Amino acid sequence: MPRGRPAGVPPIGSYTAVGDSFTEGVGDPGPGGWIGWADRLAALLADRHAEHAPPGSFRYANLAVRGRLLDRIVAEQVPRAVELAPELVTFCAGGNDILRPSGDPDLLAERFEQAVAALRAVVPTVMVCTGFDTRGVPVLGLLRGKIATYNAHIRAVADRYDCPVLDLWSLRAMRDRRAWSEDRLHLSTEGHVRVALRAAQVLGLTPPADPDQPWPPQARPLRSQVRRDNIHWAREHLVPWIGRRLRGESSGDDVLPKRPELVPLELPGAVEA
Template sequence: MPAALPAEAMARYVAIGDSFSEGLMDPGANGRFRGWTDRLAAKFSGIRTQAGLPETQYANLAIRGKLLAPIIEEQLPRALELEPTVVSLVGGGNDLLRPKSTPDRLAALLESGVQQCLQAGAAVILCTSSNAADGGLIEKTRGPNAILNSHIWSIARRYPNVFVIDQWGLAALRTWPAWAADRIHLTPTGHEVLSRGALNALGWEFVPDHERTLGPGEVPIPTDVPVWQAVPEGWAETEPTWQDDLAWVRRDFLPWVGRHLRGRSSGDRISAKRPELLSISAY
């Protein structure tokens, strides 16, 4: 395992990927989504300011609906132009919802992206899939996702300065309240759980932010247990009803099928929410 990511390496952070890294279902300021990457960048700034360093410069090029090849071919070159010190590269989930996609091919693409980042001098953050055994679209790809996860861990062991967020192992993300009504994207608290898991994967204990005001829809997360064990009160006991299942089919699943039959993507005509490096404050 690599040593902890030093505060100096948190200077310039660029996130690339799909809706997972764009931060869907975590509303932020100015009508934009926030998400785990924004939250992680803010934690980077907190670590750096405590060390007497300037705030983190952060860009986010992720766009919903993107497949892994466009992420590597289009987003990554732009990301490297920004001379990042750390890049989060997360993708492949949309690919595995398509019947002809294979985790082995995705792993090769992912490894090529990792190599490009390392050659540019940037540390890399990868992320496993969630352990989605209980419902929604992602449940249908649990097997291929598990194979891709194995590739991700192997890639991380082959190279220095590659870190893996163990989303599969975060207990809170095995509960229904961690996930938005579409059963694909995280809720605001789910994004916060993942950002803490990311920081832990980078070798840091969760940086306390007890003074942070909870945002819309957020609930407190326990801090008296390890990040991977922390489950908000009442989450483990919450289960969806058949009415929830029916609403999901009508509101989310059928429109998704329709878009894919027409060759459309939810990211059509969407541009990156934070295309340039800008300072982000700790919160």
Template sequence: MAGLLVAIGDSFTEGVGDPHLHYPNGVRGWGDRLARQLGRADPAWRYANLAIRSKFLDQVVADQLEPALAMEPTHVSFYAGGNDLLSLRADVDGLMGRYEAALRRLTGSGAQVVVFTAFDPRTSRLLEPLRRRVLAFNDGVRDLAATHGAVLVDHAALREFEHPMLWAPDRIHMSRHGHKRMAAVVAERIGVPHTLRLRDLVPHERRPWRQVAADEATFVRAEVLPLVRRRLRGEYDGDRITPKWPQPVHPADGMKRLAASRATGPVPGRDLQGAGSGSEQGS
């Protein structure tokens, strides 16, 4: 049965790591990929995505929660807190208390709410302090999902995501293949058929220790240190962008076509409440 999916959160839901020039903000992501599958399953499905990269939990709640609920969605995806965990001083207990208040508000609306654990970063010993926070966050999300009747996508339990092909170079955001796989997982969790073709994950060979050490040094210089510097300066990419899909659209019209129409006006022959068809290749 068709409905309205509203996605709220941060870069995980906006789609960072899955670049695409023809999509708003230059990224596609699992949310847009899932939306296309919803439109194929039933052209009456509608979709909005309010997520913005680098936002903290309190910012997601303040800026996105009420606008999302005002749309009267049948389904809401909610992921926030990852950027809080990256802070130098993260109060996980306090974070989970605020997370629960937001989750209670969402589930109280009657919408089916989908929540996510965070994938724990086992790729570098440098990230071990972050991993401890992630484990505590994930335990909290699991408990709260069970308590409040939310649909849980336990990303941390999907160990196929240990494959490096599913991650962007920063090791924090999923790659195109990772977002595509996540779209398939969420579709299955909410009972929507999909036609996503997932690439086989060929076992990756173990690298010599010298190569591992060299790669770690490169990773620290290229990704970790710039992130720390930006955080210390209070610079956040999300301060300069707007939501990708702030109003509901019909994915059946074709996501790239809808993106192009934002600059020129409404899609011909359609309004937000109507139903229609369209085709788009390459999901």
């Protein structure tokens, strides 16, 4: 069973999300921008908090920005999260570093641990995230060993600092193509929903649905269609992504956090998982 908050602990009243595009919610569009699993988790936490506190008293901040590398997240977002001092922080970082040839999981883990130590000094609950299992995924499958090594480090850090772990590697629902957006780098809306449900489980909530429930049956695509889809993906997403890396650019160079302040949650009902 995943580690969560012990029975009898009061509901979480404030939450700050730290990370990159995964936590910003890229791939899960909403009326005013990206939604994502962190916003959806915040809605579930707010519902739970409202059972014991006045409506609207739950506070939420999301500092995540797409494309951010670990060092920049640690330099910009972690100090802000410490300053906000919420009851819960989710800290998911390092994935963009692992995608680079220079991304050493051992060195990344050292910097990751320093950030967790800083957060745990003031935040009662810091939930950390493992990376997804990329078995069978074009290109990213080649990085499976690096991701597994980094995951092992994250689990060790979690043990040392008593952090609950959002284990994305074991989330079987993510192995279905429908969990991913067209770019195959970010989750789809349904993928984000399932991550939010798993995160709620880890924190001791009873989510409204099983995050690993089977997907509806669908016809197996023809090989010719798979080839066409792969060519389209490479042209529209993979090549531009490689080009940005070669130019030293990031999709988040001019992007600011979508919820920089820890304020009462007022999000549309669509964020509910």
